[in-house]
Amino acid sequence: MTGKIETIEIKRKRLLFRSTHRGTKEMDILLGGFYEANMSRFSEDQLNEFEGLLEIPDDDLYGWAMGRMDIPGQFDTQLLRDFIESVQSRGAGKSL
Numbered sequence: 001m002t003g004k005i006e007t008i009e010i011k012r013k014r015l016l017f018r019s020t021h022r023g024t025k026e027m028d029i030l031l032g033g034f035y036e037a038n039m040s041r042f043s044e045d046q047l048n049e050f051e052g053l054l055e056i057p058d059d060d061l062y063g064w065a066m067g068r069m070d071i072p073g074q075f076d077t078q079l080l081r082d083f084i085e086s087v088q089s090r091g092a093g094k095s096l
Contacts, residue, residue: 008044008047011044011047012039012040012042012047015035015039015047015050015051015054016032016035016036016039018051018054019031019032019034019035019036019050019054020032020035020036022054022058023058024058024062026058026062027058027061027062030062030065030083030087031053031054031061031083033086034082034083034086034087035050037086038082046079049077049079050079053079053080053083056075060075061083064080064084065083065084065087065088066087067088
């Protein structure tokens with residue numbers, strides 16, 4: 001029996017689906033939008049790191065992105081910071 005080999009393009013498409021079908025519409029838009037804007041230039045290592053972000057509960061990611069919660073050290077990566085910066089540059093998380 002042979003195993004399937006996932007190409008990088010298939011992985012990008014799979015992660016796009018997962019990032020836009022998370023469970024909360026807010027995170028579908030925020031995380032999915034960030035991924036869609038950056039997926040073509042992510043290296044394979046960054047794709048693997050992004051896949052790890054998808055395992056983090058929506059409530060935690062949303063709280064970090066809105067600046068309502070501190071990011072625990074084990075999750076504080078450049079990729080997560082880039083995501084948070086993209087959210088905040090849209091105006092999300094800022095007081096009116």
